[in-house]
């Protein structure tokens with residue numbers, strides 16, 4: 398072997414980074430808000446991440462984004478569109494390393510006054526759809542024995558928020574699915590006796606400055622019985638104030654990227670996006686441990702990974 402060949406061979410064996418491939422990531426709901434901020438952030442790190450985003454209705458307006466990264470059509474009401482998005486990535490990349498289940502919408506109002514169709518729409522958009530997507534993503538992840546799933550839930554997935562009855566139900570649901578998966582995915586043994594390298598965790602943003610209210614369904618003041626008015630008006634005020642003063646979408650995206658960057662983060666189940674939230678949850682609900690028995694974790698944007 399000549400010296401150059403020896404050098405190349407030793408570099409390949411001694412430096413894992415030489416061999417490291419960018420992780421293939423799918424972020425749903427990337428046409429707006431948190432998802433859009435996240436895919437744009439990840440696209441700035443092509444050596445680390447090869448990112449695919451999904452849109453349902455709004456991407457065609459943003460040509461700059463389509464030039465930067467592949468955007469696939471995905472609608473939680475269309476199982477075929479979810480199969481096709483996963484298949485497109487599998488065929489092109491041969492792998493899917495990380496799925497960020499971010500797409501979602503909100504139905505606001507007291508349960509007694511929600512039209513049945515809106516309850517169904519809420520559950521399909523935020524729970525049935527993302528579950529069907531995880532179901533399609535996991536076999537592809539298994540082929541490569543590496544998979545990470547991040548569900549963007551909400552503070553309303555940690556505790557029930559009055560007047561967000563249906564929304565809270567879906568966010569609790571996604572936390573339940575993830576806690577259940579986390580209980581066995583990595584614990585199961587492969588045929589060679591090794592564990593699968595598969596994990597699921599949730600991130601719980603508080604109010605974030607996006608246009609989520611524009612696509613939301615809100616109960617109509619005029620049709621609500623009088624006994625709901627005070628509670629509903631209070632909710633409307635806190636919603637408007639919260640969305641106006643909430644975290645920028647980019648801050649939430651930075652927290653999610655921090656989770657993806659840090660392999661140690663997978664020993665946690667829940668991640669908050671604001672530093673004061675852990676105390677708030679603990680004080681209000683006496684929570685010490687999360688659904689998997691792992692500790693709560695705070696990962697404020699910009700902080701060192703722990």
Ligand SMILES: NC(=O)c1ccc[n+]([C@@H]2O[C@H](COP(=O)([O-])OP(=O)(O)OC[C@H]3O[C@@H](n4cnc5c(N)ncnc54)[C@H](OP(=O)(O)O)[C@@H]3O)[C@@H](O)[C@H]2O)c1
Pocket residue numbers: 425426427428429430431432451452453454455456471472473474499500501502521522526549550551552601602603604605606607608609610612640643
């Ligand atoms: N904003 C907040 O205060 C806040 C707080 C906590 C958690 N979250 C969660 O964060 C996630 C992102 O919210 P956001 O605030 O960024 O909202 P957003 O700006 O309204 O963006 C929502 C995204 O989800 C997509 N989407 C909605 N329904 C869908 C469906 N049925 N199938 C496929 N895609 C669908 C939208 O696609 P199109 O526009 O192309 O149709 C859009 O790309 C949601 O899961 C939300 O519950 C938000």
